[in-house]
Structure formats: C-alpha cells, structure tokens
Amino acid sequence: MTDAQVEEAARLFSMLAEPARLFLLRALMTGPANVGQLVERTGMKQGNVSKHLGILLGRRFVARRRQGTFVVYEIADPALFQLCELMCNRIQSDALSQAGRLVVRRKNQAQVSGNKT
Amino acid sequence: MTDAQVEEAARLFSMLAEPARLFLLRALMTGPANVGQLVERTGMKQGNVSKHLGILLGRRFVARRRQGTFVVYEIADPALFQLCELMCNRIQSDALSQAGRLVVRRKNQAQVSGNKT
DNA sequence: ACCTTATATCGCGATATAGTAATATGCAAG
C-alpha cells in the first residue's frame, strides 16, 4: 500500500462522506433512476443532484445512460453495497451499546444515589 | 435506514476521507503504538497527530491507554480492516482496468494511424 | 426553426476542516 494509494482511498471515502451523495445512492439501491426521479425522491434541487451524480460518475461509483430525453443513472460498483452495509452495522451496534451504556448508568445511579431524578 | 442514520454514515465515512487519518490507521494496522512513534512513522507534526487521533478516538475507531508517560493507541474497530480492504481492492482493480484501457488505446492507435508515437 | 422539458454547468457566499506554531496539561524522576 503506497502513500499514493492511501490518498486515493481517502478520495474514494470522501465520495461517501457526503449525506447528499449517500441519499442519492440510497435512492439508487432499488434500481436505476433518472435525474428527475432522484430529485423527487431526495427532495434535493436539480442542480445539486446533477452535480453530485457527476461526482459519483467521475469515480465510477455510478454509471449513466441516455434514454431519450432522460438520463438514467445506476449503481456501478457492487462494493458500495458492502461498504454501506459495514457502516450500517457499525451504526446499529453503536446504537445498541449506547443504549446498554445508558441502562448501566441508570442502574449505577440508582444504586449510588438512590434514584433521585 | 433513516435519514439520520444516513447522515451518521456520512460522518463515519468522513473519518476515513482524510489521508492523514488513513496514514495513522495504516501505521496502527501492525499493532499499538504511542504518539511519538506515530509521529516518526508518518512524518506528521505532533500536534496534528494528536488532533487526528483525537478525532478517531471520538468515533471509537481507535482506543487509547496510558503507559507511564506515553499514550498508546490501537485500532478498536475491526470493521476498519474490512473497509480498507474493500477500498484497496477497488483501487487495485481500477488500476488494472486502467492499464488494460491504455493497452487497448495503443492497439487502436497502432491500427488506425500507424503508430506515430 | 422554435419551444418545452430534462439535464448539466457556472459563479457565488457561506461553512468546515486541515496544518502550523505556540502554549497548556499530565506524569515521572530527582
């Protein structure tokens, strides 16, 4: 793993570091869609949608094809599903352990200070 | 997958979207290390190393423990290995297909224009 | 050719975050 490759990895991760792009990708998870549909589904402005799709396209995370007057985008990199799944799992388990910690804290408080809420 | 969770995912990805932090994580892949060692290995300034370690710590990507006057960090989230592996694979295959494309381009040029460098 | 719809791009103000130098804090030895 060279330094240059690490920097490239950072650039790839930064593609996913933006809520707007993740919303678009989420909207594409169920299948291809054109720009207008993505504008609808995400509530983002059209210019914004186009811009972010262009960024994703530049890194080949999505692919593009024309269909008459529409332009249809779709997910082009299967790794995206795995990446998102990993992060989602992490968020889930974070939420769980956070919940657990809260419970523990309550128990401790109960036993130490007699639950004086 | 709620919108809030998507935003959280973006925040997590943004932790990995920074070369400096990936360099630190790479240096930690082989095992725990203290700040001074990480400064040596990465060539980054001490303040910067501390700052980024603090950020990674905040998201529980790394863990910290004191050892006398030193502070030892280590990777705390196994998902990191999988995430990095996925991105590395992608970079590899990108490099390969890019190389392939260059070869094809040369062939085409050779056959079309008689290889005029 | 012109108009309409769909998509892409441009310029801008606002915001976020990196890196640096300087300084503060924590801990152990004498």
Place this chain on the structure above:
DNA sequence: CTTGCATATTACTATATCGCGATATAAGGT
C-alpha cells in the same frame, strides 16, 4: 516541588466544497 519529556489543546490562516440561483446545453415534438 520543580524539571523535563510526552501528549493535548488553542488560535489562526488557507483551502476545499456545499447549496443555491441563474444560465447553458441536449433532445423531441409541433
């Protein structure tokens, strides 16, 4: 307790990029 080393934090400048409004390009129909 003070000194010295290891680490953390702060204040600051510089850079990147987001979202927006406006505008440009592309394609089809009349």
